[in-house]
Every structure is written in C-alpha cells, then in structure tokens.
Amino acid sequence: MKRFRGFPRKKDRGSVLLEAIVSLGIISVLTLGYTAAATSATITQRTAVNDSIATQVTQDIFETARATTWSKLGTKTAPATGLLASGATAVYESTDALDATSTKTLRGLNVTVKTAVGWQDKPGGTSQFGTKLVVVDVSWRDNEGDAGSAHSRRESTIITPGIGEAAPSKVRSASEAPVQDPPAIPALTGAIVYEGPKAKASWNAVAGADAYTIQYRINGGGWVTKNYGGSLRTALIDGAYGDKVEMKIKSAGPTGESYYSPVVTVNLPVPPAMPVVTGTVKNVLNAEFTWPAVPTATSYWVEQRINGGTWTVVNSAQTGRTLSVGAAAGNKVEARVKANLYSISGPYSAIVAVKIEELPGVPVLTGKAESHTSATFTWPAAVRATAYRVEKQINSGAWTVVSASTTTRSATITGVGGNTLKLRVRSIGPAGSSAWSATGSVTLPNLPAAPVVTGKLAPATESASFTWPAVNFAASYRVEYKYGTGAWQVLQAASKTNSATIAAKGNALVTVRVRADNGVASSGWSNSAAVTAPTTPIGWKYELMNGAKVLGEATGAEVSSVKGGKYRLYEKGAILWHPSYGAFANIDGPIRVKHLALGGHASGLGYPLGDEVTGLKGGGKSQRFELGYIYWSPSTGAFHSLAGIGAKWISMGREDGQLGYPTSDEVYGLKQGWAYQNFQGGAILWNPATATGYASVGAIRSAWAAQDYERGPMGFPLSDEYIWNGVVRQNYQGGYYTWTEKGGVVKHR
Known part of the structure; x- marks a missing residue:
C-alpha cells in the first residue's frame, strides 16, 4: 500500500486506558519479579501475575504505536492471518515501526507476541477520517515445560490521525484534498x-x-x-x-x-599486468617476439628498436600477440610491449633482444635408466635449432653416431647391468651448429637379489618384527604381509629400511615377504617369513618376561577363574590375568607361598596388580595385589599389608621408613575392636572407631610395653608422636607419655 511522509503529529485521540485491579498480594509478587518457573506462589497467583505481565507487554506495544508517526504506523512484515477484523486492510512495509511476530521476556516470563495494523473506515460520523486498528495477540505458558499451562489474550485499540496527518485517500472525507504520493525511486x-x-x-x-x-x-x-x-x-x-x-x-x-x-x-579497473615477451630468430633475416595473453587486456602497445636506436611504435592497439621484425644479418633487434585495458595501459615488459643469425643453442640433456638394460636421454628444443646430431659411448669406448641429423629430441641406448651409457648432442641451425652438449651419463642398475627375511616376536608391542640384510643394488624394498591364510597386504611400497613391524592383533600366524627394488629393476620375492604370535594376554605376558627362562614350561592350559579373570600354571609359578588389571606373574618363592596361604587370587588379596619388585632395602621384595601388598625380606619373612594399617605404613616410608619391614600379619580381636601389625621398628595400631592408625616406636613404645601395652593403665594410643613444649609427646587413652633426650620417658595421667 502507499506510504505518507512528512506530516506533523498530535496526541492520539484513540488511546485506550488500561484498567486493571490486581490484589495487593499479587502486586507484591510482581514487584519481586515473578517468573514462570516459581514454585512458592499458588497456581491462581501465578496465572494472575503472568496475566498482568502479558498486559504490560501489550500496553508497551500500544504505546509504541501511539508514539509512531501516522504514516509510519504498520508492521514490518505481513501480520498473521485472522488477526485483523473483517473490513480492515493490513498495513505493512519493510520499513514500518512494529514487528509482526516477536518474543518478549519480562520478569522471567517468555511472551509470544503477534501484532497487526490495518485501515478501518469510519463513514457517517462527525468525522470522515479513517482510523488505524492495532491488534495485539499475546500467548505464554505458566510453566515452560507444561503445554497444559498455556494462555493467550487478544487486545486492540484504535489510533486516529493527528492534526495535519492525512488519512489514506480511500478513507478521507469529501472536504479533504487528495493526498499526493512522493516521487518514485529512480532507477x-x-x-x-x-x-x-x-x-x-x-x-x-x-x-x-x-x-x-x-x-x-x-x-x-x-x-x-x-x-x-x-x-x-x-x-x-x-x-x-x-x-x-x-x-x-x-x-x-x-x-x-x-x-x-x-x-x-x-x-574501477586495475591496469593490466606486464606482458612476458620471448624473442627468437625466425630465419636469417627475421626476429619474432611473442607473449602469452595478459588477463583483462583488450589490446597491446608494441614498440621496437634496432641496434640501440630510437624506439618506434609498431602498433598502439594491437590485438595479436606476435611481432615479426625484419633486419639485416648481425643486427640486434629489441622489443617491448605493454598491455592496454581500453584507454588504460599497464607497465612495459622487460626489453627482449634477439641477435639475427646467431648460432643455435646448446642442448641440455636429461637421462634416466628405463630398466637394467636401457636408458633414455631427452632434451628440450634448442633456440634456433632445426635438427640435432646425436652420438653415444658405452663405458670408455669410442663415440659412435646414433643420428647425423634428426628432429627427434630423445634417444634410447641399450646395454647390460653395470654399463655406463653416455650421450652427447649438438644443435644444427641456419647459421651452423652449436657446441656439443654436456655429456649425459647413466649407469644401468644391476638386478638386485631377493632379500632373506627372518622374523621374531616383539612382545612389548604385541607385534612381530622382521629384518633382512641390505641387498646390493637395492634402493628400496616392497614389504607385504598377511594374517593366517588371508590375502597379502602392502605394508610399505618403497621402504628405505631393512625392517618391518606388524601388529599381531591376536592372530596366531603373521607372514611377511619382501622384494628389493632400485627404481628400475626388481628382484623376486623373498622367502615367506612367518612368526607364530600368542593369542591371549597371558601368552603375551609369558613372551614379554622371557617366560621360558623365568617360569619354565606350562603345566596346563589357561583356566577361567573368579571375577572374569584367568590364570595359567607353569613349572616355576603362574601368570594371572584380570580384564581390569592385565596379566602379571606370580613367581615361585616366599611371596607366592604367602599369597597362596592367604587364599590366592580367589580370596584374600585377590589378583596381582603388578609383577614382583626386587632390589628393595636389605635384599627385600614386594608385590602389589587388589587388596594390599606382600613384603618379604631375608630377615623378616613374608607378610601382607592391607588397607588402613598398610596405608599408614606407606605414608611413613614403607620399608625405608622408621618402621622397616613388617614382622607379622595384621592381628585382630583386641579389645574395643582394635587391630595391630608389628614391624622391625615398632607397630601400627588401628582404631576402627575413627578409621585411624597410630605408630608406636622407640622409647615411648618401650615404656608403654613395660605397662602391658593396651592392657595397662594407658590403654591404646590416640596420636602419633609429636613435639609439644619442646618435648616429644604421644597421647594415650589413659594420659600421655613425654620424652626428652636427657630425661627419658615420663608418664602423665
């Protein structure tokens, strides 16, 4: 529809006063900022508050409409169908004031808003002015996640033109002059x-x-x-x-x-680039200059000069890309060119000079072996050459003529492996022959022998490793492999090394074959080297730890056991595996004896979490299990360390700390449920009520022992030793002991 611009505005005569009575309780909730997710208000309050928020959103849009110039009041896009009353014509253009559809968020409530503006005729009254009908449709949910809590409401208002604001021609009064449209937009x-x-x-x-x-x-x-x-x-x-x-x-x-x-x-255009000009002697009396097309060029400005004279414009708008210059023998002909883009010219090209009747250029040879019996030499066209003389030499023999005059720019020479084939060429042109080219030389490769491949397991990476000695005359190796009886697969097409590693992937058989290549000749395939790989984690562990030496031969097959684990017995011990921990050895000796005495992996300490560790203090050993450790030394024997007492001992430095190695297993059944474990340097006592362990060492332990340990008047310790007022102190249920270097131990109750 038509737009009307530039008229002054007055206050809207169709404003609607919002009349809403809201209870004092609801007002207080609204003041605090009620949201649709609130849970402290009742359902009735929630609906009333959200209704008030939606009313405010509607009134905000009405106020925007009333503050908008009459001619600009409309929606930016077409309103939703059905919003306008019958007989009202929609008002919208891309530059109008209101959004036809939008989402407003006020005090945490998301409100969907649909707006429509339409002309509405009002004939027969005191004024023939038309009005604009503004319709606002708001909808919301009291609970965002509950479709059943949805509400909607539609309100409308009438906005009449202000003083001096003309209504559209279709609703104006008979006494008004027609309103003229502004001029159209120019093309x-x-x-x-x-x-x-x-x-x-x-x-x-x-x-x-x-x-x-x-x-x-x-x-x-x-x-x-x-x-x-x-x-x-x-x-x-x-x-x-x-x-x-x-x-x-x-x-x-x-x-x-x-x-x-x-x-x-x-x-705006960019001047064309500088042409790249090439010059050649066309014949004994002519030079020719050419250049490739320059992007965006519509023509070329071409100049020439002879023997350093004055530049002469040959053509200021030449469309072709060739310049032929006739000159006397011996003359130096120069040319330069610049590209035109209509009336714009780019930079001149480099000056290119040609000497008439120069000798043809010297060929530049490239040679390569085609096989171990032939080599091919090629050369690009030489300047001013019309033909070529070609000669060959084998090793240090005499030069012989291959062709006295040929236009072909290649030659193939035959020989045997190890021969050095040589070629030389000179150009023939109108002014004579060039000098001989540099001698091209190719030594034919010898046929390499087939590699000899050996293979072995690589347990650390669960793979098979294959090696072969270097083959004479080989530049690379083609390596192929297969699993079991499967198809051959390429591992490396041109390996520069003399080894290959293949992942075993649980297959029992990995086979490799190798061929030597030198870029021209290839040997036959090597022997097919095969490696039988383990198929289980226990098998890989046996190979990794050199099981034949450490454990001896297996005395039975793998056995499925508790908690989804497996084990296999050997002459000198066992390997145990659990899916959560992996496979570890349990070698015959005091630690294995102790582990079995405690119930082995099926009970007691459970599966090992690592191999046996040797080289500890005093020649000791240890091994970690699911529920603790077993420690052994020559002077103490093997004892286990569990949970709380074990953690306390570990925190004190294990066997390297003050307590040294354990000299007993944990002992339970003391009064009040306490437990203890003896060590070389004392003991650790465990309080089940507080899940705390306390160390008992040195002179204070001796004084406590003299009073019959926990059975005496002091009871159990309640702390480790600590420094208090310059003395060493340890608290007990019945008091505490102190110790000084001069005074020794003193009991306090």
Whole structure:
C-alpha cells in the first residue's frame, strides 16, 4: 500500500486506558519479579501475575504505536492471518515501526507476541477520517515445560490521525484534498569511465521530481552526499584504480522524497599486468617476439628498436600477440610491449633482444635408466635449432653416431647391468651448429637379489618384527604381509629400511615377504617369513618376561577363574590375568607361598596388580595385589599389608621408613575392636572407631610395653608422636607419655 511522509503529529485521540485491579498480594509478587518457573506462589497467583505481565507487554506495544508517526504506523512484515477484523486492510512495509511476530521476556516470563495494523473506515460520523486498528495477540505458558499451562489474550485499540496527518485517500472525507504520493525511486545504473578513472552514475527522469540526491562511498568508507538539479541524469565520481564505488539515489519534489534506490556497485579497473615477451630468430633475416595473453587486456602497445636506436611504435592497439621484425644479418633487434585495458595501459615488459643469425643453442640433456638394460636421454628444443646430431659411448669406448641429423629430441641406448651409457648432442641451425652438449651419463642398475627375511616376536608391542640384510643394488624394498591364510597386504611400497613391524592383533600366524627394488629393476620375492604370535594376554605376558627362562614350561592350559579373570600354571609359578588389571606373574618363592596361604587370587588379596619388585632395602621384595601388598625380606619373612594399617605404613616410608619391614600379619580381636601389625621398628595400631592408625616406636613404645601395652593403665594410643613444649609427646587413652633426650620417658595421667 502507499506510504505518507512528512506530516506533523498530535496526541492520539484513540488511546485506550488500561484498567486493571490486581490484589495487593499479587502486586507484591510482581514487584519481586515473578517468573514462570516459581514454585512458592499458588497456581491462581501465578496465572494472575503472568496475566498482568502479558498486559504490560501489550500496553508497551500500544504505546509504541501511539508514539509512531501516522504514516509510519504498520508492521514490518505481513501480520498473521485472522488477526485483523473483517473490513480492515493490513498495513505493512519493510520499513514500518512494529514487528509482526516477536518474543518478549519480562520478569522471567517468555511472551509470544503477534501484532497487526490495518485501515478501518469510519463513514457517517462527525468525522470522515479513517482510523488505524492495532491488534495485539499475546500467548505464554505458566510453566515452560507444561503445554497444559498455556494462555493467550487478544487486545486492540484504535489510533486516529493527528492534526495535519492525512488519512489514506480511500478513507478521507469529501472536504479533504487528495493526498499526493512522493516521487518514485529512480532507477540507478553504474558504469566505468576509464579516463581518470571514474564511476559514472546514470538515472531516469522521475515524474514529479525536481531534484536528486546521490550518496556514494569508496571501499566501504563513509557515505558522501551530492545533490543535483532535476534536469541532470548523470554524475561522475572520481576514484583510483582498483577502488570499489557504491552508489544509491533518491528523488525529491513538492510532494516529498522517495526512498533511496538499491545500492549499485562499480568496481574501477586495475591496469593490466606486464606482458612476458620471448624473442627468437625466425630465419636469417627475421626476429619474432611473442607473449602469452595478459588477463583483462583488450589490446597491446608494441614498440621496437634496432641496434640501440630510437624506439618506434609498431602498433598502439594491437590485438595479436606476435611481432615479426625484419633486419639485416648481425643486427640486434629489441622489443617491448605493454598491455592496454581500453584507454588504460599497464607497465612495459622487460626489453627482449634477439641477435639475427646467431648460432643455435646448446642442448641440455636429461637421462634416466628405463630398466637394467636401457636408458633414455631427452632434451628440450634448442633456440634456433632445426635438427640435432646425436652420438653415444658405452663405458670408455669410442663415440659412435646414433643420428647425423634428426628432429627427434630423445634417444634410447641399450646395454647390460653395470654399463655406463653416455650421450652427447649438438644443435644444427641456419647459421651452423652449436657446441656439443654436456655429456649425459647413466649407469644401468644391476638386478638386485631377493632379500632373506627372518622374523621374531616383539612382545612389548604385541607385534612381530622382521629384518633382512641390505641387498646390493637395492634402493628400496616392497614389504607385504598377511594374517593366517588371508590375502597379502602392502605394508610399505618403497621402504628405505631393512625392517618391518606388524601388529599381531591376536592372530596366531603373521607372514611377511619382501622384494628389493632400485627404481628400475626388481628382484623376486623373498622367502615367506612367518612368526607364530600368542593369542591371549597371558601368552603375551609369558613372551614379554622371557617366560621360558623365568617360569619354565606350562603345566596346563589357561583356566577361567573368579571375577572374569584367568590364570595359567607353569613349572616355576603362574601368570594371572584380570580384564581390569592385565596379566602379571606370580613367581615361585616366599611371596607366592604367602599369597597362596592367604587364599590366592580367589580370596584374600585377590589378583596381582603388578609383577614382583626386587632390589628393595636389605635384599627385600614386594608385590602389589587388589587388596594390599606382600613384603618379604631375608630377615623378616613374608607378610601382607592391607588397607588402613598398610596405608599408614606407606605414608611413613614403607620399608625405608622408621618402621622397616613388617614382622607379622595384621592381628585382630583386641579389645574395643582394635587391630595391630608389628614391624622391625615398632607397630601400627588401628582404631576402627575413627578409621585411624597410630605408630608406636622407640622409647615411648618401650615404656608403654613395660605397662602391658593396651592392657595397662594407658590403654591404646590416640596420636602419633609429636613435639609439644619442646618435648616429644604421644597421647594415650589413659594420659600421655613425654620424652626428652636427657630425661627419658615420663608418664602423665
């Protein structure tokens, strides 16, 4: 529909006063910012508060509508179908004031809003002015996650034109003069003016327009405004090569201004690049210069000079890319070229010189072995050459003629492996022959022998490792492998090493074959080297630890056991495996004896979490299990360390600490449920009530022992030794002991 612009506005005569009575309790909740997720208010309060919030959203939109100039009041896109009453015509354009659909969030409540604006005729009354009907439809949920808590409400208001604001022609009164539309938007086009360069703007004459305004900007900068009289239809905008010029235009007349036209972009040209010119002697009296096409060039400016004289313009707008210059024998002919883009010229090319009747160029040879019995030599075309003389030599023999005059630029020479094949070529041209080329030399490769491959297990990586000695005349090796009886697969097409590692992947058989290559010749395949790999974690552990030496031979098959684990017995021990921990050895000796005495992996300490550790203090050993450790030394024997007491001992430095190795297992059944474990340097007592262990060592322990340990008047310890007022102190249930170097132990109760 038509737009009306530029009229003053007055206060709206169709404003609607919001009348809402809200209880004091609801007002207080609203003041605190009630949200749809609140749980402390009742359902009735929640609905009333959210209803009040939705009312406020509606009134905010009505206030925006009332504050909007009459001619601009409408929605930016088409309103939802059914919002407007029958007989009302929708008002919307892309620049209008209101959103047809939006979401508002107020005090935590998400409200969906649909808005429509339409003309509504009011004939027969005291005023023939039409009105604008504003309809707002709001919807929300009291609980976002509950579709059953949805609510909606629709409200509308009438907004009449202010003083001086004309209604649309279809609803104006008979006494009003028709309202004229502003002039139309001009149709703008852009073009390049190569002199300058400039951007040219052109537009059509617009009925009712007596002036035009152009805005332009260069390379995204700020907009520049220029005004033109109604008789002008073009404008020039200065720029620089490569600039991006953007333009838009609007018309103006007595009835107002149009909107700006869509933006038109003109990309000013960049001068074409410098040509790359090549010169050759065409024959004994002519030089020829050529160059490849230059992007964007429409023609070429071509100049020449002879023997350093004055430059002469051959053609200022040549479309071809060749220049032929006739000159006397011995003359030096030079040419230079620049590319044109219409009236714009780029830089001159480098000056290219040609000497008439020069000798042909010397060929440049490249040779390579095709097999162990032949080599091929090639050379690019030599300047001014019309033919070539070709000669060969084998090892240090005599030079012999391959061709006295040939136009072919390649030659194949045969021999046997180990021969050195040589070739030399010279060019033949109108002015004579060139010098001989540098001698091309290729030594034919010998046929390599088939590799000899050996394989072995690599348990650390659960793979098979294969090696072979270096083969004479081999530059690389092709390595292929297969699992079991499967198909051969390429591991490396051109390996530079003499080894290969293949993942076993649980397969019992890994086979490898190798072929020697030198880029020209290939040997036959090697022997097929095969390695039988373990298929279980216990098998890999046996191989990794050199089980044949450490454990001896197996005395039975793998056995499935408790908690999803497995074990296998050997002559000198066992390997136990659990899916959560892996496979570890339990070697015959005092630790294994102790582990079995405690019930082995099926009870007691459970599965091992590591191998046996040797080399501890005093020649001791240890091994960790699910529920604790077993420690052994030659002077103490093997004892286990569990849970709380074990953790206390570990915190004190294990066997390297003050307590040394354990000299007993943990002992339970003391009064009050206490437990203890003896060590070389004392004991650790465990209080089950506090899940705390206390160390008992040194002179204070001796004094406590003299009073019959926990059975005496002091009872159990309640702390480790600590420094108190400059003395060593340890607390007990019946008091505490102190110790000083001079005074010894003193009991306090």
